[in-house]
Amino acid sequence: MAGWIPLPSGLAGYHRDWLRPDVTAGLAVAAVAIPSAIAYPAIAGLPAETGLYASILSLVGYALFGPSRKLMAGPDAATMTVLAATLAGLPMADPGGRVATAAALALIVGVLCIAAGRLNLGVVAAFLSRPILIGFISGISISILVGQIGRFTGVRIEADGLVAPLLEIIGKIDLVHWPSVFFGTAMFVLLVVLARLRSPIPGPLVVVVVAGIASALFDFEGKGIKVIGSLPSSLPAMSLPDFTRLPFRELLFGAGAIWLVSVSSGLVAARSFGAKDGFEVEANRELTGLGGANLASGLFSGFPVTVSDSRTAINLSAGGRSQAAGLVAALALTVLLLYLNDVLRVIPSPALGAVLAFAALGLIDIQGLREIWRVSRMEFVFAVISMWGAISLGVLSGVVIAIGGTLLYVLLQEMRPRDAMLGRVPGRPGFYKLHRIEEAQPVPGLALFLIEGNVLFFNADYVRSRIESILEERSADTKWLVLDAGGIAQIDSTAAAMFLQLRDMLAEKGLSFGFAELNNEPREILRRAGVLEAEGGILLFDDLEEAARAFEAKRP
Numbered sequence: 001m002a003g004w005i006p007l008p009s010g011l012a013g014y015h016r017d018w019l020r021p022d023v024t025a026g027l028a029v030a031a032v033a034i035p036s037a038i039a040y041p042a043i044a045g046l047p048a049e050t051g052l053y054a055s056i057l058s059l060v061g062y063a064l065f066g067p068s069r070k071l072m073a074g075p076d077a078a079t080m081t082v083l084a085a086t087l088a089g090l091p092m093a094d095p096g097g098r099v100a101t102a103a104a105l106a107l108i109v110g111v112l113c114i115a116a117g118r119l120n121l122g123v124v125a126a127f128l129s130r131p132i133l134i135g136f137i138s139g140i141s142i143s144i145l146v147g148q149i150g151r152f153t154g155v156r157i158e159a160d161g162l163v164a165p166l167l168e169i170i171g172k173i174d175l176v177h178w179p180s181v182f183f184g185t186a187m188f189v190l191l192v193v194l195a196r197l198r199s200p201i202p203g204p205l206v207v208v209v210v211a212g213i214a215s216a217l218f219d220f221e222g223k224g225i226k227v228i229g230s231l232p233s234s235l236p237a238m239s240l241p242d243f244t245r246l247p248f249r250e251l252l253f254g255a256g257a258i259w260l261v262s263v264s265s266g267l268v269a270a271r272s273f274g275a276k277d278g279f280e281v282e283a284n285r286e287l288t289g290l291g292g293a294n295l296a297s298g299l300f301s302g303f304p305v306t307v308s309d310s311r312t313a314i315n316l317s318a319g320g321r322s323q324a325a326g327l328v329a330a331l332a333l334t335v336l337l338l339y340l341n342d343v344l345r346v347i348p349s350p351a352l353g354a355v356l357a358f359a360a361l362g363l364i365d366i367q368g369l370r371e372i373w374r375v376s377r378m379e380f381v382f383a384v385i386s387m388w389g390a391i392s393l394g395v396l397s398g399v400v401i402a403i404g405g406t407l408l409y410v411l412l413q414e415m416r417p418r419d420a421m422l423g424r425v426p427g428r429p430g431f432y433k434l435h436r437i438e439e440a441q442p443v444p445g446l447a448l449f450l451i452e453g454n455v456l457f458f459n460a461d462y463v464r465s466r467i468e469s470i471l472e473e474r475s476a477d478t479k480w481l482v483l484d485a486g487g488i489a490q491i492d493s494t495a496a497a498m499f500l501q502l503r504d505m506l507a508e509k510g511l512s513f514g515f516a517e518l519n520n521e522p523r524e525i526l527r528r529a530g531v532l533e534a535e536g537g538i539l540l541f542d543d544l545e546e547a548a549r550a551f552e553a554k555r556p
Contacts, residue, residue, distance in 0.1 A: 009067045009285075010323030018321035025320030026328025029059075029072060032314045033333060035204035036359070038228065038344065039352040040075040042151070043144060044084035046102055046303065048344070049231045051075055052337050054106075054302030056235070059330040061296030063323035066289025070279060071270055072315050072326055073293040074308035077359055079262040081140045083304055086254030090247060099301055101251070104241040106298030106305070108255035113263065113291030122267075122283025129406055131376075133264055134368045135383030136402045139390025144360035151353030152184040153177060154226060162391045180225050184350030187211055191358040202314070204355045211351030212343060226349040231341040235334065236301040258304050260403075266290060266306030273312050382409050417453025419466055422484065422544070431484075431544050445479045446551045447471065448544060452487040457494035464498050471511075481506060482539065482547045486517035496529035503531060503538060514539025516547045 037051040055074050062073035083102060090101055116122065146165050150157045154177030159168045169176070187207045194203035214220070221227045243251075267283055274281040286307075293305050315325055336344070373380045382405045389401030420433040423442040431448060432440040442448075449470055455463050471481065491499075506513045518526075518540065526532050532540065541547040 008064050008323065010063055010069045010326075014322060014324065018324065021319040021321050022324040023328050025315050025318035025325040027332055028314050028318040029311050029320075029325060029329035030332035030336070031205050032202045032310055033074060033308075033329060034336065035202075035208045035352075035355045036075055036308075036310065037333065038208070038347065039204075039355045039359075040077065040080050041303070042349075042352060043077070043080040043147065043356065044087055044098075044102065044303065046099060047231075048228050049337070050099055050102065050301060050303060052231075052333060053236060053300050054297045054305055056330045056333045056337070057296040057300045057302055058293040058305040059326040059333075061293040062289050063326040063330075064296075065292025066323065067282060067285040068270070068274075068279065068289070069322045070277060070312065070316060070320060071273065071281075071286075071289075072308050072311035072329075073290065073305050074311050075303070076262060076265065076306045076308060077144055077356075077363060078137050078140050078265050079258060079304055079306050081143060082254075082258045082261050086250075086258060089254070090250055100241040101246060102303040103298045103301050104243060104246055104251060105255050105258060106294045106303050107241070108251060109259045109262065109304045110291045110294030110298060112255060112259045113287045113294060116259075116263075117284045117287030117291060120284050122287055129379070129382075129409065130268075130368075131372045131379040131383040132386045132402050132405050132409070133268060134365045134372065135386035136261070136390050136398060137265060138364045138369070138383075139387035139398060141360040141363040142387075142391050144363075145357055148184075148353040148357045148360075151226075151349045151356075152181055154180045154224070154349075177224055179223060180348075180350045183211075183214075183220075183225060183348060184354050187351045187354035188357060191354060195358075202310075203358070207351055207355060208347060212347045215346040215348050220348050221346065228345055228347050228349070228352070230345055231337070233338060233341050235337065238299050239301070240299070255304075262304060262306035263287065263290065269309045269312070270307045273309075273316065277316055378412070379409070382406075411458060414453060414456070415459045416462055417451055417455070417459060419452065419463075420450045421470060422448035422450055442474075443548060443551070444475075445477045446548065447474050447478050447481045448484060448547070449481065450484040450487065454490040455488055455495040455498075456490060456492045460495040460498040463495070464502055467502065471506075478511065480512045480514065480539065480547075480551055482514045482516050482541065482544070482551075484517060484544060485515045485519065485522065488522055489519060491522040491525045493525070493529065496525050496531055499526060500529060500531045512539055514541060514547065516541040516544050 033055050037055040038048045039051070041048055041051040058073040058075075062071070066073070083105065086105065087098055087101060142162065146162055149155070149165055149169050153169060153175075155169060155172050155175045157165050157168055159165045187210070190210070191203045191207055194201075194206055199206065215225070215227060267281070267286060270281045270286060290306060297303060297305050311329075318325075369380070369383060372383055386398065386402045386405050389405075390398030393401065420435060421442065422431040423434050423440040425432050425437060425439045426441070433450070434440050434442060447470065449467060451463065453459075467481070467483075471478070503513045515526075515538070523532070532538050539547070539550070541550065
């Protein structure tokens with residue numbers, strides 16, 4: 001077991017003088033966690049207490065199994081939205097079944113995290129490229145914004161997507177509860193004002209406190225404004241969901257989508273904080289820590305969690321020194337649940353809608369999209385496609401579109417590898433690209449062709465057509481064609497067959513074909529395919545200088 005569960009690195013080597021900053025940071029983390037802990041479950045249609053359970057246990061789980069002293073785990077808007085989409089596609093008869101299913105998903109995500117960490121699959125977390133991840137999370141954020149229409153208006157919205165809910169609320173305008181609209185709008189404006197004033201107290205916490213006090217003083221519930229309602233006054237017992245009553249195949253697919261999005265966004269946030277605060281983030285070890293956080297959450301009726309950007313930011317700004325801050329935050333939230341849950345009961349639903357809407361707006365990375373547009377129009381297109389998929393086709397379909405977009409983007413990048421003809425510059429050593437250096441001149445009789453990229457099944461024909469076009473443009477005295485293969489890391493069987501055909505075709509024309517700087521793996525593939533057989537007349541050189549010397553020696 002010791003080989004599978006790491007020691008609590010976030011608590012190792014603890015110093016006594018860390019206690020005060022850790023307690024201060026832990027209380028600050030608990031304060032900022034309260035609004036999200038209560039509001040985020042509503043995204044997935046879960047009762048508010050599950051957010052407190054997930055917040056408390058994920059902090060404990062990460063403190064025990066996570067490698068970082070500074071990162072904090074907890075509910076995340078993107079993860080909750082994917083969870084909501086997963087739960088929407090599963091048959092459930094009652095709210096209890098919804099809670100059990102969310103807990104089961106957390107357990108599966110936890111197992112996936114630990115397995116991926118043990119198999120060194122942390123690189124998979126980078127599978128969603130930055131542009132596609134920015135577009136996808138921005139699309140999720142817009143979905144969250146649209147999802148708050150019901151909380152602001154008190155009207156149940158059945159439609160999904162972007163336009164349909166807007167049309168539905170227009171059709172139900174006579175059912176709108178205007179006091180809820182006014183109060184929710186007022187709380188949203190308060191959040192904006194506090195953010196612009198850079199309030200030292202987190203805006204969501206101020207809104208929750210103000211809304212709770214106003215609700216208690218003016219009896220919002222009696223006036224028709226929806227409130228959270230009663231919460232349990234105890235922590236749940238540790239239990240395993242009954243997987244035999246749940247559709248395991250659908251659970252596994254949904255957990256995979258949740259895992260990919262939560263880990264990708266979580267590790268991006270972790271690396272950002274690490275770069276800012278000067279600590280390293282090891283993806284595989286972080287996967288183990290997130291696995292522990294999700295398992296702890298799932299065992300106590302929580303839901304999937306990831307690295308929490310808001311809690312981590314508060315912990316860093318408050319000077320937290322170790323995961324003791326996370327344990328203090330968990331203890332403070334436990335006290336809140338056990339002894340102050342009557343205070344939480346009266347918090348109005350429109351205030352939670354305002355918190356979620358404000359958080360969603362903060363996740364729409366306009367600056368990031370502008371930067372992508374400035375750097376690469378193609379990547380911006382993929383970001384927009386990913387955003388559109390999350391908004392219009394649903395979050396799970398958006399995950400598939402985001403993955404497909406990533407694969408298509410990689411494929412397009414690799415389909416046409418860069419190439420160049422090489423030559424000499426009089427009086428200077430080495431070889432230079434003819435199209436870049438005006439003084440460079442081709443070596444008479446020797447065609448030197450550089451390929452910068454892998455040659456695989458989807459671009460083998462393109463590479464061959466490029467070589468053939470180069471030969472057509474070369475002078476009639478060309479006798480050798482030598483391919484600079486130093487930039488080719490991979491060759492597959494399709495590419496090997498192409499090179500074999502190219503070798504034979506050139507031989508029929510009286511031209512010799514060869515490779516320089518051929519890497520070991522491509523060399524072995526070509527050898528097995530028969531391309532490098534001695535009778536084929538293939539030329540092999542360690543570098544271009546050797547090829548040039550050999551050609552000069554062979555020249556009459």
